[in-house]
Amino acid sequence: GAVVSQHPSWVICKSGTSVKIECRSLDFQATTMFWYRQFPKQSLMLMATSNEGSKATYEQGVEKDKFLINHASLTLSTLTVTSAHPEDSSFYICSAPRSHPGDTQYFGPGTRLLVL
Amino acid sequence: DAKTTQPNSMESNEEEPVHLPCNHSTISGTDYIHWYRQLPSQGPEYVIHGLTSNVNNRMASLAIAEDRKSSTLILHRATLRDAAVYYCILRDVDAGNMLTFGGGTRLMVKP
Numbered sequence: 001g002a003v004v005s006q007h008p009s010w011v012i013c014k015s016g017t018s019v020k021i022e023c024r025s026l027d028f029q030a031t032t033m034f035w036y037r038q039f040p041k042q043s044l045m046l047m048a049t050s051n052e053g054s055k056a057t058y059e060q061g062v063e064k065d066k067f068l069i070n071h072a073s074l075t076l077s078t079l080t081v082t083s084a085h086p087e088d089s090s091f092y093i094c095s096a097p098r099s100h101p102g103d104t105q106y107f108g109p110g111t112r113l114l115v116l
Numbered sequence: 117d118a119k120t121t122q123p124n125s126m127e128s129n130e131e132e133p134v135h136l137p138c139n140h141s142t143i144s145g146t147d148y149i150h151w152y153r154q155l156p157s158q159g160p161e162y163v164i165h166g167l168t169s170n171v172n173n174r175m176a177s178l179a180i181a182e183d184r185k186s187s188t189l190i191l192h193r194a195t196l197r198d199a200a201v202y203y204c205i206l207r208d209v210d211a212g213n214m215l216t217f218g219g220g221t222r223l224m225v226k227p
Contacts, residue, residue: 004159034214043203044160044217093159097213104150105215107159 003027004096006108013084014116021079021111023050023094029074030096034105035067038091050077050094084115120204125222128194136189136221138204143184147206150215151178151189155200160217163189163202199225 007022023033031052036044048069049057056069068080081088095107121139128134140149151163164171164178166187171178177190191198203220207213 006159032213036217043219044154046214046216049212049214091157095159095215104162104165105152105160105213107152107161110157110159112157 003098004094004106004108006092006094006111008111009109010112010114012114012116015085016083018080018082019084019113021081021092021094021113023077023079023096023108025075025096025098025106028096028098030077030098031074033071033077033094033096035069035077035079036093036095038093038110044093047079050079052077081113084113086115089113089115120206120218122202122204122218122221124219125224127224127226128191130196130225130227131193134191134194134198134223134225136191136202136204136223137186138188139186140204140206141185143206144208146208146210148209149178149180149184149187150205150207151176151202152205152215153198153200153202154220155197160203165207194223194225196225196227199223 003026005024013019033050035047037047038044046059047062050069050071052071058064071077091110091112093110095105150165152160154160164176166178179188201220201222205215
């Protein structure tokens with residue numbers, strides 16, 4: 001079964017609204033989680049590293065004020081797309097390493113966002 | 117993470133073995149070779165990883181060249197459910213847990 005879940009699985013929103021996406025590790029604790037974005041027919045692009053108890057680390061070119069990340073607990077990280085625009089429409093995927101650093105990554109099923 | 121090179125796409129017949137190549141000529145001594153695959157409209161899933169020796173698990177086998185500059189993911193009997201994008205990723209365990217995805221290989225399986 002899935003060890004990382006995401007909610008919602010898909011969302012449609014109006015331009016200008018904010019959308020929150022949750023990523024949960026179901027049976028393990030994750031001090032670090034990763035957020036990726038994937039546009040159609042493209043590969044995954046790392047957006048940011050979510051760190052429990054501290055600020056997220058954003059990749060170059062990703063606006064931290066637009067993509068708010070909160071790692072509220074050892075099993076939950078949230079990504080909020082603020083003032084969403086049509087160009088933010090994408091497939092958002094989170095991942096978490098299961099145990100110790102160096103372990104394999106477990107990915108969530110993804111959240112498809114469509115901004116009208 | 118060091119760069120990897122994979123063919124954009126490959127085709128296979130159902131029930132036949134598939135060999136998916138990956139070149140990583142700039143691999144360093146602390147880089148592990150990881151393979152993930154992504155089925156349509158899903159998040160990636162772990163397939164296999166290795167350092168120097170060949171590896172086998174229930175999903176696939178990983179053959180690593182002696183000089184570690186290339187590797188091959190082997191699916192012993194392709195099924196229609198194996199149609200996916202396969203990503204070969206080098207990960208330096210000393211540099212954190214993040215994964216850098218390249219273009220991957222889109223595997224098409226014909227019935």
